[in-house]
Amino acid sequence: MPMFSSGPITYAQWTQCLDLLASGLHDDSVLAQMEQGTLSWSGGVGPLFAQRISDEFTSRLTRCSQLLTRDLSASTDDASVVRAILNARQTLYFLHRIAQLTVFADTLRMHLTGEVRKFAERSQQSLEDSARADRSGRLRLLLRHNNLLRYDCLVQPVLPPLPDASTPTVPPSAMPLNGTPTGARHRRNILS
Amino acid sequence: MSSERIIHVADLRFINESLGSLRGDIGTVSQQVESVGSNLDQTRNELAWLKEAFDNFVAADIKAKELSLAETRQVKIRQELESTFGYYAQIRRQATGILQASDIQLVRKETLRNATEELMLAAPRYWLAPALVALSAWLGDNRELATRALAEAGRRDDEKTSLFFALIARRAGRNEACRRWLDRYFALQNPYHLDRQTVVMLDAMANGVFGADASMHCSKRVSLWIDELAQRVGFVETQRRQWSDGLLSKTPNVEHGNRYSHLQRYCPNWSALNGALNGVAMHQAVLEHFDGVFKGEIKAESSVLIAVDNLLSKLVTRFDDEELPLRRQEEMCRFIIEEGGDKLAAIKRNDLQSKALDDQVDFTQLLTNAAMHPETSHVTRATQRFAIAHSRDWILAAHADLTAKVRLAIPIKVQITIEDWTGETANGENETDLLANLKDSIAKLETEALTQAKLSGLHWIVLVFGVLMVFATFSAGLLLLLVGAACLTWVFLAYRQIEQTRAKIRAKFATLLDQSTQALRACIAETVELRRDIAKRDHIANAVTALLESISPEQHILAHHDAVRRVLNNK
Numbered sequence A: 001m002p003m004f005s006s007g008p009i010t011y012a013q014w015t016q017c018l019d020l021l022a023s024g025l026h027d028d029s030v031l032a033q034m035e036q037g038t039l040s041w042s043g044g045v046g047p048l049f050a051q052r053i054s055d056e057f058t059s060r061l062t063r064c065s066q067l068l069t070r071d072l073s074a075s076t077d078d079a080s081v082v083r084a085i086l087n088a089r090q091t092l093y094f095l096h097r098i099a100q101l102t103v104f105a106d107t108l109r110m111h112l113t114g115e116v117r118k119f120a121e122r123s124q125q126s127l128e129d130s131a132r133a134d135r136s137g138r139l140r141l142l143l144r145h146n147n148l149l150r151y152d153c154l155v156q157p158v159l160p161p162l163p164d165a166s167t168p169t170v171p172p173s174a175m176p177l178n179g180t181p182t183g184a185r186h187r188r189n190i191l192s
Numbered sequence B: 001m002s003s004e005r006i007i008h009v010a011d012l013r014f015i016n017e018s019l020g021s022l023r024g025d026i027g028t029v030s031q032q033v034e035s036v037g038s039n040l041d042q043t044r045n046e047l048a049w050l051k052e053a054f055d056n057f058v059a060a061d062i063k064a065k066e067l068s069l070a071e072t073r074q075v076k077i078r079q080e081l082e083s084t085f086g087y088y089a090q091i092r093r094q095a096t097g098i099l100q101a102s103d104i105q106l107v108r109k110e111t112l113r114n115a116t117e118e119l120m121l122a123a124p125r126y127w128l129a130p131a132l133v134a135l136s137a138w139l140g141d142n143r144e145l146a147t148r149a150l151a152e153a154g155r156r157d158d159e160k161t162s163l164f165f166a167l168i169a170r171r172a173g174r175n176e177a178c179r180r181w182l183d184r185y186f187a188l189q190n191p192y193h194l195d196r197q198t199v200v201m202l203d204a205m206a207n208g209v210f211g212a213d214a215s216m217h218c219s220k221r222v223s224l225w226i227d228e229l230a231q232r233v234g235f236v237e238t239q240r241r242q243w244s245d246g247l248l249s250k251t252p253n254v255e256h257g258n259r260y261s262h263l264q265r266y267c268p269n270w271s272a273l274n275g276a277l278n279g280v281a282m283h284q285a286v287l288e289h290f291d292g293v294f295k296g297e298i299k300a301e302s303s304v305l306i307a308v309d310n311l312l313s314k315l316v317t318r319f320d321d322e323e324l325p326l327r328r329q330e331e332m333c334r335f336i337i338e339e340g341g342d343k344l345a346a347i348k349r350n351d352l353q354s355k356a357l358d359d360q361v362d363f364t365q366l367l368t369n370a371a372m373h374p375e376t377s378h379v380t381r382a383t384q385r386f387a388i389a390h391s392r393d394w395i396l397a398a399h400a401d402l403t404a405k406v407r408l409a410i411p412i413k414v415q416i417t418i419e420d421w422t423g424e425t426a427n428g429e430n431e432t433d434l435l436a437n438l439k440d441s442i443a444k445l446e447t448e449a450l451t452q453a454k455l456s457g458l459h460w461i462v463l464v465f466g467v468l469m470v471f472a473t474f475s476a477g478l479l480l481l482l483v484g485a486a487c488l489t490w491v492f493l494a495y496r497q498i499e500q501t502r503a504k505i506r507a508k509f510a511t512l513l514d515q516s517t518q519a520l521r522a523c524i525a526e527t528v529e530l531r532r533d534i535a536k537r538d539h540i541a542n543a544v545t546a547l548l549e550s551i552s553p554e555q556h557i558l559a560h561h562d563a564v565r566r567v568l569n570n571k
Helices: A009-023 A028-037 A044-072 A077-099 A106-131 A138-145 A148-153 B002-104 B111-121 B128-140 B143-171 B175-187 B198-206 B210-230 B235-248 B261-267 B269-293 B303-318 B321-338 B343-357 B363-372 B381-390 B390-409 B431-452 B455-475 B476-549
Strands: B416-420 B420-423
Touching: A009 A044, A009 B476, A028 A077, A044 A077, A044 A106, A044 B416, A044 B476, A077 A106, A077 A138, A077 A148, A077 B128, A077 B363, A106 A138, A106 A148, A106 B002, A106 B269, A148 B381, B002 B111, B002 B128, B002 B143, B002 B476, B111 B128, B111 B420, B128 B143, B143 B303, B175 B210, B198 B210, B198 B303, B198 B381, B210 B363, B235 B363, B235 B390, B235 B476, B261 B269, B261 B416, B261 B476, B269 B381, B269 B476, B321 B343, B363 B381, B363 B431, B390 B420, B390 B476, B416 B476, B420 B431, B420 B476, B431 B476, B455 B476
Parallel strands: none
Antiparallel strands: B416 B420
């Protein structure tokens, strides 16, 4: 993975960042790099870059929609429904963070933020419409309590610290779904 | 004392007027020079724009005229085809008409005989007329007439007559007669010089029209032809060239200047880059072509009668050599129309596809034509599949050659020329260096321009003279002081003028730097995107290879209309 000391500056470096982002393997590190970068929004560069980042957003939102549909159709209980929504919300939160990067021009920032918001609204509406078929009202309640639109209220996940011999490492499974390390002990569930 | 006073008053007025006039003159001249300079720049820009617009207009005008001419010519050629060979159409229609009429026994034998004999009189040199007489005589059990008519038809065009009666025998379910006619047909063939109608035999075989026996016979013959051709010196090279031409004919001719507008404007090797983009776009076109051929199921005709009738119609309408010169012209017009009036592109396409309309070709070229130009070769999709499957290895080799050639043609460096500055980049990785270099170059030009804007030798002389005059005032009087003051004022005004010029130069170069930097950044960004585009399009070459490697010849012969099971031997 290419590391730039002060974030990407040239278009070629930005392209490497976007390629890495498209691979989806180093999302947080790439975002950290992008936050430090600078880009000249002159006439010829802006539209090309905007096209690239928009394509990436479209691709991620499509994938998010597909995953949400798949997870919801495979869900067997309330927990799996909530997990599916939380996963989608996590994706939207990441895209929201990218859209908010100060390095982007104002118009692009507004456009990307709007795209994420529109997607979340459409998805939430669609989920609520489909929940009407559930006469018990349980699914609707779940959707209302885990609203997809609250993606922007999430807290940035804390990156795991570099492995150190003196401190014991926490396995990723111990992290909560919304990425917020609570530090509190979880109540044990005993499934019958 | 009085004389001094008079001189004093007179000199003051004169010098004041002179100074005012001089200042005014300098200002006027300076404004005029500036105005001329800016007018010159504007005129130069407008001229360049006008030249570009004029060139574009001329190119568009030529294209529009060529397009209109091609459309008119196409109509004329079709009219000529109709007027010269129109009377063949009636005979052609009767070929299948006679067969279908005799199937349902609605027409008397005398009527058939009279009709075919009239056709014989109407078309003196045409092979189909005696063939139809023979057919009606056969249907009327008149062996003697049938034999004589067959002899005449064979004399006029033995190959077409043999193939025609092989198909008719197949239609009538006489497999032995069909096999004998096919034997006769094959005996006349030379795999190095085949007539175009051989594709009808391939069509019949690929669509499962022939019976099991005849089909196997054809398959063996095809294999023998390929073996025979393969023993020829330089066969592999010829195949590669043929297939390279076939694949190259799918290369699109698109101007990508809209997407890469800055490179089009500032890159001297833009045409090579555009060509490289079109070159790698060939993979997508080839993939779509092969994918279209192999995608989906081909539905065979519901009965052998319909299948044979279709082939007979094709045989009698599409392959008359007399029409070929006009057909070639018609094809050229079609290319010009498809290329939107671009005659050079049309000629290039025609050169690559012209073999599809050659009088005689070798068997492998026939396969190439069938696979790549079905609309000109008049073959079905089943035959296309068969031809591609039989030529798979050659296509793979040609495609690999072509891929390497296309990759070699991609320029390694993208040159960028902005005003007088020139730089180059491979993938846009040296953006920072190029920007620094551009900045240095413009700074150097600015320094040179500023150096030019300085006090001249005359100014310095006048300055020194003026200072001397001022110092001389103490000994020689007030007159010299005024002369000295005038000189110094003139030098001061000139200095102020130069300072203004220098400020304008600085502003001009600041604008130039800003615009050039933006243009360079845009060029670099477009270079990065262009390289990505090329890589993405080039990557499709792997999909083409994978598709071709998954094809085998045996899979692409349709099942027979007879209820016979086909057993494939993989040895």
